Amino acid sequence: MSATKSYSEEFLKGIWKENPVFIQVLGMCPMLAVTNTAVNAIAMGVATAFVLLGSSILVSLLRKVIAKPVRISTYIVIIATFVTVADYSIEAFSPALHRELGAFIALIVVNCLILGRQEAYSSKNTVGFAIVDASGMAIGFAFALFCLGATREILGFGTFFGSPIFGEHFEPWVIMALPPGGFLMLGFILLFFNWLEQRKKGAAV
């Protein structure tokens, strides 16, 4: 923890340099499970962002009170509280979306991205930095979910946010709507980002 860290840097690192999906490869379960359409991906991203932001603020505020030996279970209780709020809110506002996302909303509790941020960042930093870090990470995560969801929806259903973009004779790639498509697409996206990284390193040398 250097003394000279700036808010903008802490915010941007979550989106790009330490992107939770492309670089840290965290939160793979929702990443693969609910990204068959762009809408599902965005909804998952927003729900995760809400939980991450809420628990980061609370953990950062309580960081001096939480006893070291029980910190993980305390974090989990805090995260679970926010997940329950998110779960009930989605069920109230959009039952259809809730049915689509299913158990994966409840499973945000065990998303290692959220727990990881509490342990690695919020518990050691002030509230201001915790908010900035959490929003950066959340946007990075939502961005990754959106990339995957949009490509899978375009190829798997021929639509983008539900509206057809290829016309009526589109031949859907069935595999993209199924789990193997998620794995394949995630692999390709990781490949692409590693390639970008290598190019940057190559250019620096």
Added chain:
Amino acid sequence: MIKKPMQLLLQTSPFLRRGITTPRLMSEVVIATIPVIFAACWYFGLSALLLIFASVAGAMLTEWFFTPKKSSTQPSNSLLDGSGLLTGILLGLTLPPGMAMWMAFLGGVVGISIGKLVMGGLGQNMFNPALVGRAFLQAAFPTAITTWNPPATSPGSLESFTAIRESNLAAPFMQSSTDAVTTASPLGLMKFEHEPTPWFDLFIGNTAGSLGETCAIVIIVMGVIMAIRRDFDWRIPVSILLAVAAFSAIPWFIKPELYPTPLGMLLSGGLLFGAVYMATDPVTSPVTPKGAWIFGASIGLLVVLIRLWGGLPEGVMYAILLMNAATPLIERIAQPRVFGRGRSAV
């Protein structure tokens, strides 16, 4: 006469080499596919050439795109060794005649990129690249890849040769808007209607099916020629065919009206094509003789299981891919005994 200073060369074995290189082997197999391509054109017309062209284009362009252009350590010869060309041809031959060209192209791209290059290129791939491409197409377009067009009514005539199927020319990402005449493959007929196909039609290839798989006689002749020229290990196709015959004979003896005859099993579907051209890929099959027997027999057993009791009428592709994955394990248990060591020493 100039006398050269005497040189003492120190060499280790092997001293005798067959002089066969990867480009040479690949070109021999590519030549061996020409009669199969000809048979495909005979029965399915220009569609065969269009689809093979598309899948070869996909395979070669991908190979070219990902090959390092300026490498000091390794000359960029992976494009010229013919393996990409062979993958493209083999993939094209496993597609049904009415498939869209863009799908064949995509299959070539996926086969080379996921099937071969991500693993580290030729020699490093775990699965047969052509079958990886086909498996992707099967998962992505399950309807298109199981839509069979009947062979031409007058095979070999110019008129049926130039009759292009509209579905081949569908624009990328689109289905063909026209309806084509379709039929069931011999395996589908047997599995779902219990209606056997005359063995002579299967033998000469006058049935619906993928482009290269229908004409049994051509594949058998080319297989024998390649086995004699030692382009592959003869044990692999022989053990596959023996295992299929043996394992399919048992249910046939018990209930002949329900299950196909062993001869029908051998001649129909992609079994012969898979056994001769796909399973014998030197990269993804065992090199030890004992391993080749185990590999082939397991493929045969899996083919019978999938065909008779699986959800799909055809299972050669999945059987070969599964055993590709098991190849390193087979090699392990099939190591030959080292001369002078005990039986347990491996």
